[in-house]
Amino acid sequence: MTRRRLYPHRTADIYSVSWHNWWIERDGERTPLPPVLKGWDYDSQETIGISVDLDAAAVLESTGLESIDDFQILATADCLAVQRRFVASRLLCEHDQGTTIHVSLQLPSGQIADALRLSAHLVLARTTQDQGDRVAFLHGARLHSSEPVTVRLEGDSGRFPTEAVPFSELGYGNAPWTVLTFYGELSDSFLGGVRLFINTEHPAGRLALDPKGAPRVSGLLRAEVMRLLIATAVDHSEDADETSFEEGSVGQVLDTMCQLFLGQRLLTSVRLYKDDPARFEILLHDRLDPIVGVIA
Numbered sequence: 335m336t337r338r339r340l341y342p343h344r345t346a347d348i349y350s351v352s353w354h355n356w357w358i359e360r361d362g363e364r365t366p367l368p369p370v371l372k373g374w375d376y377d378s379q380e381t382i383g384i385s386v387d388l389d390a391a392a393v394l395e396s397t398g399l400e401s402i403d404d405f406q407i408l409a410t411a412d413c414l415a416v417q418r419r420f421v422a423s424r425l426l427c428e429h430d431q432g433t434t435i436h437v438s439l440q441l442p443s444g445q446i447a448d449a450l451r452l453s454a455h456l457v458l459a460r461t462t463q464d465q466g467d468r469v470a471f472l473h474g475a476r477l478h479s480s481e482p483v484t485v486r487l488e489g490d491s492g493r494f495p496t497e498a499v500p501f502s503e504l505g506y507g508n509a510p511w512t513v514l515t516f517y518g519e520l521s522d523s524f525l526g527g528v529r530l531f532i533n534t535e536h537p538a539g540r541l542a543l544d545p546k547g548a549p550r551v552s553g554l555l556r557a558e559v560m561r562l563l564i565a566t567a568v569d570h571s572e573d574a575d576e577t578s579f580e581e582g583s584v585g586q587v588l589d590t591m592c593q594l595f596l597g598q599r600l601l602t603s604v605r606l607y608k609d610d611p612a613r614f615e616i617l618l619h620d621r622l623d624p625i626v627g628v629i630a
Contacts, residue, residue: 343470346456346478350392354385356452359438367452370486383422383438384454384480385408390431393456397477398469403427405477406459412451417526420446425459447495447525448487448582454480454524494530494559498543502532510538511555513562520570520585525586530559557624560595561583564590564607564614571604596621 341604356367359381365381374380390402399405403426407419422439429435437454456478506512510533533539541547542555567588579585589600596603596617601617607614618624 335406336544341476342468343396343475343477344468345476346393347396348478348596350389350396351456351478352387354387356382356384356483358382360525367483367485368466369484369621374487379439379443380441381438382411382441383436384452384453385436385457386435386454386480388426388435388456393477398465398467399458399462402431404457404459404462407435407437408455408457409439410453410455411439411441411446412453414449414451415448418445427459443497445488445497450485450487451482452485453482466508485510495525495528496530496532498532498534498539500535501531502535502611506531506533508536510536510551511535511542513559515563515584517570517584520567520588521578521580521583523582524584524587528563528587553622553624553626557622559617560591560622561607561618563591564603567600567604568608571601 357364358367371380386407388402394400394402405426407424407426409422413419419437422437422442424435426435426439427457441450451605458470458473458477459474461473462471465517468575470477501507501509513533514529514531515527516521516529525535532542534543538551538554541551567584570584579589586601592598592600592603598606603614
């Protein structure tokens with residue numbers, strides 16, 4: 335059964351607004367937005383958008399409003415994984431009537447993960463005088479909406495949540511990179527609770543961000559990321575059960591990484607790090623060989 339949203343005010347006639355498909359703009363070229371975004375990673379900054387055509391006369395007649403200049407188009411992207419909403423708007427008073435309206439939405443690097451739920455809305459751009467007869471008058475009143483669309487960020491690039499920033503602005507000194515964690519339990523979302531920050535002011539940090547230079551420091555970066563992730567997991571591992579880690583949780587991701595890179599489970603790695611740090615370092619170097627890119 336199709337759900338129908340009820341509003342306390344009159345809305346635009348269903349046929350008076352034509353929402354087109356969402357698009358993505360890369361290198362100045364717009365193409366249809368696919369259901370799975372290829373070539374995306376956590377360092378990507380993307381521009382997506384939607385286009386819409388209006389029958390201005392039909393919109394005004396059905397809503398009871400007097401001027402199309404009182405409207406705006408909102409484009410929204412909701413990311414459940416990080417609990418963020420991104421919004422872009424286009425005032426119709428700044429648009430030539432009778433032509434297609436385009437609304438571009440910027441998705442900043444390092445601030446989205448997993449999937450986005452996209453929607454667009456025709457809303458009242460400002461609060462107007464109450465005219466009665468159920469005519470909308472409050473700023474933001476929705477008058478028409480597109481069908482929601484979900485796009486998954488499962489691209490074919492690396493998916494570790496990464497953000498490239500100058501460390502001088504964050505007070506992190508001259509370190510090339512660091513890992514920050516924001517989770518309270520190993521059951522929390524990995525994508526929402528872990529961030530790798532890479533220093534754009536450090537030569538090694540810049541190499542890590544350069545596809546051609548990355549192999550020179552990737553071993554060091556991988557080893558230090560593993561060490562930091564294990565160190566931060568120590569305080570959360572006492573009551574953890576490897577069989578209870580849910581897909582996408584901190585525990586599940588770290589357990590997978592430990593098996594892949596260290597050849598053992600997360601809790602075994604945590605205990606080794608805690609009880610015998612020297613042996614942990616030997617294992618880390620033996621398995622990852624972090625300096626091979628430096629001396630090769």
